[in-house]
Amino acid sequence: MVYETIILDKKPPIAYLTFNRPDVLNSINLQMIREFRDALENVGSDKGLRILIITGAGRAFQAGADIKYMTGLSLLEFHEYNHSGMKNMDLLESLPQVSIAAVNGYALGGGLEVALACDIRILSEKARVGVPEVKLGILPGAGGTQRLPRIVGKGRALEMITTGEMIDAQEAYRIGLANKVVPDGEVVKAAEEMAQKILANGPLAVIMAKDAVNVGKDLPQDQACEYAHKNITFLFSTQDAKEGLQAFVDKRAPIWKGE
Numbered sequence: 001m002v003y004e005t006i007i008l009d010k011k012p013p014i015a016y017l018t019f020n021r022p023d024v025l026n027s028i029n030l031q032m033i034r035e036f037r038d039a040l041e042n043v044g045s046d047k048g049l050r051i052l053i054i055t056g057a058g059r060a061f062q063a064g065a066d067i068k069y070m071t072g073l074s075l076l077e078f079h080e081y082n083h084s085g086m087k088n089m090d091l092l093e094s095l096p097q098v099s100i101a102a103v104n105g106y107a108l109g110g111g112l113e114v115a116l117a118c119d120i121r122i123l124s125e126k127a128r129v130g131v132p133e134v135k136l137g138i139l140p141g142a143g144g145t146q147r148l149p150r151i152v153g154k155g156r157a158l159e160m161i162t163t164g165e166m167i168d169a170q171e172a173y174r175i176g177l178a179n180k181v182v183p184d185g186e187v188v189k190a191a192e193e194m195a196q197k198i199l200a201n202g203p204l205a206v207i208m209a210k211d212a213v214n215v216g217k218d219l220p221q222d223q224a225c226e227y228a229h230k231n232i233t234f235l236f237s238t239q240d241a242k243e244g245l246q247a248f249v250d251k252r253a254p255i256w257k258g259e
């Protein structure tokens with residue numbers, strides 16, 4: 001697929017995905033939803049990739065649904081538009097790669113929902129984030145009503161969702177929505193620095209640890225711990241775990257093979 005609304009740049013082991021409709025602050029139309037899905041499937045099936053960094057062209061990460069586009073949709077068309085956008089977030093969250101949102105500017109509505117579906121969020125000091133949908137008479141339809149409270153707690157999420165007000169990067173950091181706030185223009189660099197720390201670790205261990213967190217979050221705690229126990233038991237049987245443990249004993253850096 002040739003992309004017009006996004007850019008996918010693969011530099012293994014890192015993939016860079018950039019939302020690219022800067023004239024409309026990268027707002028999301030159906031074409032972008034389809035291209036985003038194709039890119040996520042492409043990244044997810046590429047064994048040479050271990051990190052996905054998502055950012056936006058211009059002054060926004062993504063300003064949410066394309067409001068002008070939405071005004072022309074029938075109810076059935078809206079159903080397809082919103083449902084396919086929502087399913088993209090599930091796909092993003094379940095990727096084997098670690099995803100980092102490099103939030104360069106506004107992340108509003110669906111734009112914040114993309115960042116919420118990423119594993120890690122790094123914000124520019126100039127970023128503004130929020131879920132303004134109630135101001136338009138709708139609600140965050142791509143998982144925001146579920147992921148936001150899981151990340152910042154129900155009270156703070158409901159304040160953001162029902163007031164629709166934006167918060168700045170420092171406030172996002174204070175409430176745990178941002179992992180890190182960095183100077184303007186340095187979000188991708190900061191994401192790459194974090195990526196290097198992740199890439200230094202056992203590749204299978206990172207995949208299985210993310211899987212344990214993602215699957216476990218929706219299970220009762222005892223079942224979630226049992227699930228994580230199965231993942232570590234699997235990891236213990238791998239060559240990488242033997243190498244990682246032995247390298248510590250030998251006081252040397254491990255050499256990972258992903259086996």
Ligand code: COA
Pocket residue numbers: 023024025027063064065066067068069106108109110132133136
């Ligand atoms: N959908 C469609 N177009 C959008 C958009 C969106 N979500 N967000 C911004 N744009 C367009 C604007 O219409 C404008 O286009 P124009 O130059 O043809 O008029 C352009 O992007 C620049 O936006 P503008 O509003 O002029 O920039 P600003 O700096 O004054 O304000 C925002 C920035 C993000 C505060 C403002 O654009 C905004 O509130 N956008 C809507 C966010 C939203 O409600 N998202 C959830 C949708 S469900």
